[in-house]
Each structure stands twice: as structure tokens, then as C-alpha cells.
Amino acid sequence: MIRTLLLCATALVAAPVVAQDVAITNARLVIGDGSAPVEGGTVVVRGGKVVAAGAGVAVPAGVERVDAQGRWVTPGIVAAFSRVGLVEVDAVSGTNDRSARRSRFSAGLDIAPALNPMGSPVAVNRAAGVTRAIVAPEASSNLFAGQGAVVDLADDMNMVTRSRALQFVAFGEDGSSRAGGSRAATFLLFREQLLAARSYSRNPSALAEWGNDAMLQRADAEALVRVIDGTTPLFVRVDRAADIVNVLKLKGEFPALKLVLVGATDGWLVAREIAAAKVPVLVSPLTDLPGNFERLGATQSNAGRLKAAGVDVSVGVFDDDDAHKMGYTTQYAGNLVGLSRVPGASGLSWDQAFAAISSAPARAVGMDATIGSLRPGRVGDVVIWDNDPLELGSRPTAVWIDGRPQSLTTRQDRLRDRYATPQEGALPKAYDR
Numbered sequence: 001m002i003r004t005l006l007l008c009a010t011a012l013v014a015a016p017v018v019a020q021d022v023a024i025t026n027a028r029l030v031i032g033d034g035s036a037p038v039e040g041g042t043v044v045v046r047g048g049k050v051v052a053a054g055a056g057v058a059v060p061a062g063v064e065r066v067d068a069q070g071r072w073v074t075p076g077i078v079a080a081f082s083r084v085g086l087v088e089v090d091a092v093s094g095t096n097d098r099s100a101r102r103s104r105f106s107a108g109l110d111i112a113p114a115l116n117p118m119g120s121p122v123a124v125n126r127a128a129g130v131t132r133a134i135v136a137p138e139a140s141s142n143l144f145a146g147q148g149a150v151v152d153l154a155d156d157m158n159m160v161t162r163s164r165a166l167q168f169v170a171f172g173e174d175g176s177s178r179a180g181g182s183r184a185a186t187f188l189l190f191r192e193q194l195l196a197a198r199s200y201s202r203n204p205s206a207l208a209e210w211g212n213d214a215m216l217q218r219a220d221a222e223a224l225v226r227v228i229d230g231t232t233p234l235f236v237r238v239d240r241a242a243d244i245v246n247v248l249k250l251k252g253e254f255p256a257l258k259l260v261l262v263g264a265t266d267g268w269l270v271a272r273e274i275a276a277a278k279v280p281v282l283v284s285p286l287t288d289l290p291g292n293f294e295r296l297g298a299t300q301s302n303a304g305r306l307k308a309a310g311v312d313v314s315v316g317v318f319d320d321d322d323a324h325k326m327g328y329t330t331q332y333a334g335n336l337v338g339l340s341r342v343p344g345a346s347g348l349s350w351d352q353a354f355a356a357i358s359s360a361p362a363r364a365v366g367m368d369a370t371i372g373s374l375r376p377g378r379v380g381d382v383v384i385w386d387n388d389p390l391e392l393g394s395r396p397t398a399v400w401i402d403g404r405p406q407s408l409t410t411r412q413d414r415l416r417d418r419y420a421t422p423q424e425g426a427l428p429k430a431y432d433r
Helices: 002-014 120-126 172-179 183-202 204-213 218-228 241-253 267-277 302-308 328-339 350-355 359-364 411-419
Strands: 022-029 038-046 049-054 064-067 072-075 077-082 130-135 144-152 160-170 234-238 259-263 281-283 313-315 382-385 396-401
Touching (some): 077 328, 077 359, 120 130, 120 411, 130 160, 130 359, 160 172, 160 218, 172 234, 183 204, 183 241, 241 259, 267 302, 328 350
Parallel strands (some): 077 130, 281 313
Antiparallel strands (some): 022 038, 038 049, 072 382, 382 396
16 A cells, blocks of 8 residues: 555656646736737736737636736746856766766767756756756867757756757857967868868768867767757857957858857947857856956947847856856846946947846757747747846746746755754655655
8 A cells, every 4th residue: 555655746746747728817918029018918828838918818717827016927948158057066976967078079969968957956956947048068179069949947847948959169268279279270170170070071981081189079060960960059269359350251151050149248349240140149147357368348338239230149147157147148138238337338228138038048959930029939938026027026926837837946045945944853845756
């Protein structure tokens, strides 16, 4: 009997939460596509997908109603650049899979098998309203770091939304250190590796002739073929204005490249060139000091100036605890709204700022038809907030991912509750697993 009860309890814990048909009504509704909030709006999610969102939306019979009571309702935040799921404790190498420092593979590395949906940072970021994340590996001994993924932060074991969603490469000082110590070596190595992959695509048997001195392993060549033909977006970490211009010129040699610039600290200095190339940019708005010689043009106005020039701008968290604190994204976007009111500075409007943390990053990775907004057909990632989501003190009160309600309790919450009111004698029992 006891064994039967244990088996039943285990099954209940392991069973995934079923997607619910839900209509969130009476909301200050943010679609996430750059449009203004809709007062008294409704969003309807059925079968894990958004079927309608806006004013005057009828609620189908049999659909559960949730009254938002005038609170802000938005799509889930899409973290534009992250290592969530790859890192548990930065200083503990056994829990850190962000890079493969001693691997002979590079571009062919796929982070999907390394992702840990049970890691504590997943719940922490979900509780901050982040429902999807673009996860990239970190460059190691080779120029190309490997293939990143788009993930969801739901409380289940199926974390990967799209594997091999991007290829990541570092230029600038970081790339130079891996290519031989010079930017000249960086660009040469990049071209040679892409040309080697192109040669492989035309004659796969030639790879065997390269022997032990091969520039690429087979898995690397196959991954770079998908970059050359535009199947896989190429996320390029680059900051100096001159480096940005040279990266953009690579499209002349490899016209199908789908470039996405990451960082682009000096981007505002060459904003017209970036806009003309129609290359999206992921920026960290708080980068306002020249931390090194490739960021001498650092300014908080970078995002606003890029946007004004016509660049598609996303706001992300990198160089700032990009595994644990993606919730900073809303603060960063809110700072850009405040910056728009500072004389002489350039920021974003509220609508632009929220789109920069929802639909814009989805568009950068080629998934805006699936995630990033509450337009019909997108996944049912919905967040109810207790206040303006771009204000520092605001927190989610409810989160759905793929139409499934999510727990907002984290390990930190359980530890707080365990030791909040300690009694004399025996220590409080361990929190329930």
C-alpha cells in the first residue's frame, strides 16, 4: 500500500502542467510589438497559443477568465543574450558549461545537451518575468564558440524551443586573443574557416584529405555551412566602430550571412552603416564607461541613437551576470525610457523599450512569428505585473509559458521561509523537494 502511494505521488510530481485555455481580461495590455498599451484589453490563449489580443475581444465559452483588475499584462520577456541553463555556480567548473576550453571542436558544438532546466537560475529568472532566452556559448580556444539555442524557462524538463538557433563568434580584443593576437589574424581566420566550410559543402570527401592539420572538424564544417547559406544567424560580439564596419563588409564576401551584432558599444558612431546593412543589434544600455580601448565611445545614448538611425535594437544583459540576473532587462529598458527625458541624451519611448525586450530579440533570432509578442499565433507566454513592468520595483504576480501556469517560487524563497522564524532546539526541517 505504501509503495502504491509513493508511486502515485511520484507520478503527480512528474506530470507536466497542462496548457490551459485562459482569457485574461480587464488588462492594461501590452502586445509587445511596439504599439501602445491597450486599456481594458483582453488576451485569449487556447492550446498554448495566443488566439486574440486587444480591445473588445470576445471570450469564448468555456474558457477560464482571469480578471487582471487593470494591472499590466504583457508577453513574457525574451532575454536577448544569456547563459541561463549553462551555469549554476560560476566559480564551480563542474556546474559551468558555458565554454569548452579544451575541446577540439568549435563551431559544431551544440549547447542543447548541456542545458539544465532544473538549475536554480531558471526559476529565479522566470520569477522576474523572463519566459524565453537566447542562450549562447562563450568563446574558448577557438574563434567560433558554437551553436546557441532559444529556450523557455518553464518548470519542466523540456527547455529547448529551438536548438542550433545561432552561431556565436567573438571579434575585437576577445577574438584577437584566440586567433593569434591581432585583429588581422581574426579576420583572416574567420574567412579561412568559412572558405573551408564552403569547400566542404561542395566536396565533403575533401575533408578526409586535410588530415590532422585540418582547420575544421567535420561537425564544425557542417555548422558553418549553415552560417554561410543563411540558415543559422551569426551572432558577432564586436564593440569598436572600426571592427563593426569591417564585420559588415563580410556580407560582401558572404552575402547570405545573417549577422547580428552583440555589444556594439561604439555602434552609434557607425549607426548609418549598420542601418543600411539591415543588421540588428543587441546592446547593454548601462555600458557608459570606456572599460577598455575598444569601448572608448561608450554612452548610455547608444541604443537611442541606433534606434533613431533605423537600427533594430534589442536590449540584453551581458557582461553583467548573464546567467542569473536576466531580470535586469526590464530595469535596463526602463532606464532608456528615463534617458529619453534627459536633455541632450537619447533614449527610447516606453513602447519601443518594451519591444526591445520582447519582439525585437525574437526578430533578431528569426523567431518573431513564434515568440516575443501577444499577436495571434504566438506562444502563450503571458505575464501579469503588479505595476509598470519597466519600473524597478515591479514584480510579476502570474506567469504562463506555452499557456501553462508557472510557479514563481524559487530556491531562495524556500530558504527564506525555512529560516525566517527559527525556533529554539531542532533546526527547521528541510524544505520539501
